Amino acid sequence: xxxxxxxxxxxxxxxxxxxxxxxDTIWGIGCDATNTDAIKRIFALKQRDExxxxxxxxxxxxxxxxxxxxxxxLAYNLIEYAxxxxxxxxxxxxxxxxxxxxxxxxxxxxxxxxxxxxxxIQRMRKPLVSTSANISGQPSPQYFGxxxxxxxxxxxxxxxxxxHSTEIKKPSTIMRLEPSGKFEFLRR
Numbered sequence: 667x668x669x670x671x672x673x674x675x676x677x678x679x680x681x682x683x684x685x686x687x688x689x690d691t692i693w694g695i696g697c698d699a700t701n702t703d704a705i706k707r708i709f710a711l712k713q714r715d716e717x718x719x720x721x722x723x724x725x726x727x728x729x730x731x732x733x734x735x736x737x738x739x740l741a742y743n744l745i746e747y748a749x750x751x752x753x754x755x756x757x758x759x760x761x762x763x764x765x766x767x768x769x770x771x772x773x774x775x776x777x778x779x780x781x782x783x784x785x786x787i788q789r790m791r792k793p794l795v796s797t798s799a800n801i802s803g804q805p806s807p808q809y810f811g812x813x814x815x816x817x818x819x820x821x822x823x824x825x826x827x828x829x830h831s832t833e834i835k836k837p838s839t840i841m842r843l844e845p846s847g848k849f850e851f852l853r854r
Contacts, residue, residue, distance in 0.1 A: 671825050672785045679790060683822030684708055686813070689723070690780040691751045692798055692806050692835045693813060695821060696723075699793035702763040708795065709765075711820040714802040719766055721753050721774035722793035725784040733775065733793060734758050736845040744841070744849075745777050751838035752776065755852065757845065762793060776838055782827055798837065808834045 675685050682704050684697045695711065697704035699722045709716050722733065727745045730737045735758030744752060759766070759773035767773055776796070778784060787794050798806040799813045807813045810829045818824055840853040 668782060668785070668827065671827050672782060672789060675782075675786055675823060675825055676789045678823040679704075679786070679794070684711070684820075685823045685825060686799055686818060686821045687782060687786075687825040688780065688810075688828040689751075689783055689796060690778050691838050692808060693810055694723075694796040695799050695817065696795045696797070698790060699762045699766060699795050702765045705763050705765040705795060708797060711817065712797065712800070712802045714797075716765065717769065718802075719768040719773065720795050720797040721776055722762060722766060723776050723778040723783055723787060723796045724793055725778065725787040727777050729793075730775065730777075733761050733773065735760055738843055738845055738847045740847045740849070741843055744843070748839070750836075751779070753838045753840045755840060755842040766795065772842075774840065782825065806837055808836070 678685055679698050682701055684704055684707055686695055695708050727742055734756045741754055753774045753776040755772050755774045757772045759771060799817050800806050809832050841849050841851050843849045
């Protein structure tokens with residue numbers, strides 16, 4: 667079942683489509699992080715200002731240096747010891763679509779511990795875009811049953827996993843991390 671869903675989602679993402687999928691936090695809308703057209707479709711679907719960036723998911727912290735020019739050593743410790751999902755916003759983003767890079771050159775990255783996400787990212791050999799499955803300004807859905815029909819109907823594929831779960835999930839903690847090691851919490 668998991669393998670089939672990874673294969674279906676991979677095909678859609680590879681062809682430039684957008685998917686709705688479960689993560690280690692809340693449900694996400696995603697696509698290939700190097701595909702600007704697909705990213706713009708997500709902004710349009712969410713009715714979101716393109717100046718507000720979305721995050722990318724990786725399957726392992728070994729890939730951080732592929733997408734951030736100067737990864738602070740502290741990043742690896744924070745990821746390893748975080749007790750809940752952690753998104754790190756770091757400057758010096760590279761090798762992803764310019765549509766994902768904030769005006770200050772930063773991007774938010776989370777090393778995702780969810781099996782589906784890890785397997786999909788491994789198949790893609792690229793980061794996966796992740797943004798909450800809601801219209802901008804509306805509350806983030808805590809489980810699949812709360813996702814707006816406009817979102818479900820607006821994506822190219824809805825991953826058929828965890829749709830019946832009503833476990834309340836929360837967005838990740840977000841921390842800005844500078845190359846110097848200086849950090850601040852943006853969302854706890």
